[in-house]
Amino acid sequence: MWLEGDLFSLSTHTVSEKLRDDRLKLSLEIYDEFRDKLERAYLVISIDSPVNMDYRFCRWRISLNKFNISRVLKPFKEVVYESRRFLLLLYDLTPIKNMLDATNELYIEYKGDQPSNLDFVGLLSTYSVSGGGNKPGVFLFEEPIILEYGKKITINAPGDISRDRSIHMVMKALTPGTETVIKNDSRVLNGVEEYMTTIPSGENSFSIEVVRGVVYIPLIIAKERRFKDPNYSIRDVKVSEKSDKSPLLRIYLDNHGDLDVSEILVVALQRGRIIANKRISGVSREVELEIDKRLIDSNDPRIYLRVIWNWLGSRYFSSKEAVIRV
Structure with missing residues (x-):
């Protein structure tokens, strides 16, 4: 899914917090210096729940700066792996983007018959800062990925191949000590982590391989580099x-x-x-x-x-x- 803008911010909490009957308060930020250039805003939430839990009967409420966002736990995407169900929630905040502050207070209320893990909460915002108009320049991958030991996938990097593209991922190790290799970069994951890399101009894809354990990737964001940062x-x-x-x-x-x-x-x-x-x-x-x-x-x-x-x-x-x- 292409989003307007040539710059994005992802203000995150990799909380990995167990929810049963809880009310959480989190702070999420946008680039205040580019408030007048804000194009799109999305709230992204990743939840790890038991596969036999019927989330339709959970009590769920989200509010941002005291504005109600949702009262229904309705995932944008879901993936099942063994005894777990991974829910990806995506809320489009663009219609209320003028209500966003430099720092925003998010409240999450949850009550269910079984506990779930709140793995990740992020506020994704995009901006048009280079003066080239509000052309799409940020790409949000819409399909979560689960990779087991020995599996390798190649992901096409969207956008103009003549430009560098920056990649931002959220990954969760489903087994302790999960090890991945991304663009020949080996890393050991424990819990939920963020990972960033660059696809140089002339290349159109990158690979993710699991050499130990199992990894869940709920979020991948790509951005064309249309300008050089101040230097x-x-x-x-x-x-x-x-x-x-x-x-x-x-x-x-x-x-x-x-x-x-x-x-x-x-x-x-x-x-x-x-x-x-x-x-x-x-x-x-x-x-x-x-x-x-x-x-x-x-x-x-x-x-x-x-x-x-x-x-x-x-x-x-x-x-x-x-x-x-x-």
Whole structure:
């Protein structure tokens, strides 16, 4: 299923919590900085229940930010393996996407005659951020997968083969120490885990093989990489003096990505100590940084300039050495 957007967020809880007569509260997030570019939103829930449990008679209620989402436990897909029934629930929140906050409170109420395991809860949101319009760029695989020992499948990576595609999966080991090989990357699973990889341009598929145990894969998301992430560097530094002999640095920046962040922090350090800093707009390519000459060690004129930015919940930086003589 193609979804509009060229960026997605999956805010998750791999809770693996047993439910019988419970009320849970979880927090799920969206990219607040791209709220005005939000295209689609889905709530994804994976439940592991006994095969003989009739979930139609369970008490089930979901609300998000006090808005009722569902009162019926109705799976989008279900898979049976031995004595377990795996339910995948998918709720389209797009009609109420304007009600979403940066952090959203999800309440789940469950009551059944047999306990079930709540394995995974995720808020999937997609955004159009590159200025190319709201074209489909995120693909949600709709069929859960169970793979036993010795089995191998090849999955076609959707989208333009001339672009890299990022893959995000949720996997659950159905036996302790389950081992999988994905694109020649071997990993041992215990419980529920998330896994990310990249399909490079020119390739159109990837393989998943189980070399020990059994794995359940309720969710696979693929995204075309239509833009380069922000990637700032310091191209040049020019040093002058103010009237009080304090150094004045003019710092020139480059962005090797296709998008800018909203804010950048430029920091000057000497021997690990911050001696100056300044916040600027992410679209700026030039900044003046004044340094108090009393903070500079004249015996060691080297300083390190660092440009720091946040992107999609992670912090990045690049550095450049400069020499200041006072």
